Amino acid sequence: MIDQFKHYFQSKIELTDEQFDSISSTLRVKKFDKNEILQYKGDMLKYGFFVGKGLLRSYSIDAKGKEHIIQFAPENWFISDRNQMHEEPSEFFIEAIEATESVIVPDNFMSEASRKVPCLLALNVTILHNSIRFMQKRINMLLSATAEERYLDFIKLYPNLTLRVPQWMIASYLGITPESLSRVRKELAHKHFRP
Numbered sequence: 001m002i003d004q005f006k007h008y009f010q011s012k013i014e015l016t017d018e019q020f021d022s023i024s025s026t027l028r029v030k031k032f033d034k035n036e037i038l039q040y041k042g043d044m045l046k047y048g049f050f051v052g053k054g055l056l057r058s059y060s061i062d063a064k065g066k067e068h069i070i071q072f073a074p075e076n077w078f079i080s081d082r083n084q085m086h087e088e089p090s091e092f093f094i095e096a097i098e099a100t101e102s103v104i105v106p107d108n109f110m111s112e113a114s115r116k117v118p119c120l121l122a123l124n125v126t127i128l129h130n131s132i133r134f135m136q137k138r139i140n141m142l143l144s145a146t147a148e149e150r151y152l153d154f155i156k157l158y159p160n161l162t163l164r165v166p167q168w169m170i171a172s173y174l175g176i177t178p179e180s181l182s183r184v185r186k187e188l189a190h191k192h193f194r195p
Helices: 002-012 015-022 084-087 109-116 120-144 147-157 165-176 178-190
Strands: 028-034 036-039 047-053 056-061 068-071 092-096 100-106
Touching: 002 015, 002 047, 002 120, 002 147, 015 092, 015 109, 092 147, 109 120, 120 165, 147 165, 147 178, 165 178
Parallel strands: none
Antiparallel strands: 028 100, 036 092, 047 100, 056 068, 056 092
């Protein structure tokens, strides 16, 4: 699993095995069972997760008990609650949708690793900018896109999840009801669309 994490970095930047070895001592691997909660709202964790195998999700629960899915994290995705970086309690739950193996990544990993391997600084900035772009697009889609446009964007972002994730979770992520998602899927089927 640590090798998969290393290969993720090596696919993004030139990083030797020796350089990776010099920064990987704080990383550890952990397995989570299906439906296991990795983080509860209010936790003060000091790490995030890199998914090697399996599938995680982050979500909140509103005052009426309704879940709102913020992100899915399939293989080779990172997931965390950024409040931890500011020593604030987490806002989100993180749960394993499938049995998952993950690299536990300390919050200070990238800053510490960048001191030892300076080329990681540019990668860290790129990852942060991509995360901001992702969230801006997600907010804009929720505010202004139709249910069909949101679903098509979901398929583009997560091409392999439609068969791995229950429909109610996809609907929650899209900010629509499961019934609305069913209608969207039927309309797309009439147009001969296949994900």
